[in-house]
């Protein structure tokens with residue numbers, strides 16, 4: 001079944017897959033070569049497994065690490081003395097096995113899915129695995145990138161391979177020009193709502209269409225980041241000139257002759273015109289509004305001008321029940337708009353929305369304004385390099401002057417584990433967050449999350465409640 | 477890994493859709509851990525399904541299925557759609573295995589969770605929704621169920637149905653062979669692939685110690 005079909009029309013996903021098959025295991029499964037393996041702090045424990053089994057790291061030169069999930073993002077962290085057990089595990093693994101580790105607080109460090117493209121570690125046509133479900137983010141470069149559990153991580157450390165099942169393919173074609181103040185984040189929140197939390201389960205989703213080709217690289221990462229929120233295993237965007245311009249000159253990207261050789265292959269990395277996808281969806285995004293989530297599933301999303309849906313209108317009993325539970329947890333009422341809902345926290349950060357363009361967009365809203373007195377608002381850049389760039393542009397001043405906390409790179413409040421669970425939202429508190437998951441307790445036990453774009457989050461911080469960013473003269 | 481050949485025992489019905497790994501294992505690292513050794517697998521058995529399993533005052537929710545006396549020793553879980561979606565945290569699988577779950581039957585699973593089950597001695601079985609509902613109804617009676625891995629078949633009262641399980645997975649489960657072991661047996665193939673690929677995509681193979 002998975003025998004390479006090298007002559008007929010193929011999807012982008014299939015082309016990358018075929019180039020990495022080491023062995024066909026039958027029933028659609030193959031053993032695949034992993035070109036890049038990236039480990040973060042929570043995965044550092046897997047090196048214990050390697051050691052206890054007496055195994056060696058098979059390809060140290062293809063293995064990279066960064067610490068992001070549990071580290072502190074407080075600006076006065078003293079890295080010479082800071083440690084935690086996860087970081088210890090990772091450092092020990094690095095020492096024993098000799099591979100590149102971007103030490104926190106140093107150039108190159110940051111949130112894993114921000115770092116891998118930024119450093120040119122993830123490349124078009126490559127396979128990349130990481131012990132994190134948002135690894136699909138870097139599929140935006142035209143890579144086959146997927147998240148694995150800790151046991152699979154160990155398998156990759158020991159073998160540089162992974163057993164994978166040929167995924168069903170889905171193409172999501174997005175057309176139209178976004179209106180003012182509507183961003184890539186709004187686009188993907190809207191699509192997740194329409195496709196549903198499991199609508200693309202297990203699929204390799206290729207995003208295409210004019211809205212994608214017109215989108216800068218950073219927005220494309222935001223799109224692919226949330227593919228997992230529809231249940232997809234992979235998110236991909238075919239590489240084009242935007243991709244190549246983004247990659248050229250990055251530290252681990254090929255240079256000179258190798259770059260030219262790579263280009264020749266990368267230019268063929270797109271789905272053939274008559275390639276058949278298992279399913280295809282089309283969206284026109286010209287009409288969409290800034291989006292915001294109202295519930296506890298990533299598909300619980302509305303446009304800012306809509307009202308919160310009423311569970312009584314939902315025909316599916318199981319969905320209805322979950323909607324009621326979600327409203328109860330979030331503490332809002334059906335049938336009302338979210339605009340005006342008082343908030344306690346704002347978080348601008350994460351692998352979804354903490355790149356330089358995200359910070360610029362938030363800063364354009366914040367400039368000359370102040371955070372509402374009852375709101376605690378944090379800016380957590382996605383990487384050390386994003387932070388430095390923002391500081392060169394003076395964005396830090398804009399945020400600090402407005403009353404935001406300007407912090408170090410890391411996952412921080414996104415997963416509620418920063419500095420080992422100290423960086424989180426207090427129980428019952430309401431947050432507008434640029435992250436990707438609004439699950440129960442995701443940002444801390446009892447936390448109530450509303451997902452939105454950086455501009456929407458910035459506007460909420462100023463207003464002290466959920467607002468329509470377009471009332472803030474947003475241009476981004 | 478211990479071989480998984482026949483799984484026989486009580487099945488617990490938990491027909492809620494989209495149960496994510498944060499609900500199965502809502503554990504966070506303990507605040508303020510600054511030193512100390514970590515085990516390769518760390519988890520708190522009491523955390524399993526905590527949002528469902530306990531009331532807000534911290535006591536057990538007597539209505540939650542795994543708290544009911546007949547289901548405290550359940551070996552099989554009959555679950556809703558998209559079970560184990562969300563984050564990649566393997567604690568979710570470890571906690572279920574620790575509880576004694578050896579098989580989860582559902583109409584669909586979260587992808588990473590599904591793969592992780594095989595590596596931790598749990599067999600995830602995908603069955604059509606109507607079969608899962610029928611099995612859940614049987615399970616409500618706390619009747620014993622049999623999952624025959626070797627024959628790829630489920631028996632519950634008069635109900636019998638085959639399920640899909642790739643041959644390489646079946647062989648590994650029955651033999652109790654770990655997948656790292658299986659892959660390392662292909663050492664020559666792994667080396668061959670890299671040798672050939674190096675010529676085709678030299679930019680992938682960075683220099684050792686390139687830092």
Ligand code: SF4
Nearest residue numbers: 134350351411414415
């Ligand atoms: S920023 Fe959030 S979603 Fe991204 S890797 Fe960190 S915890 Fe996961």
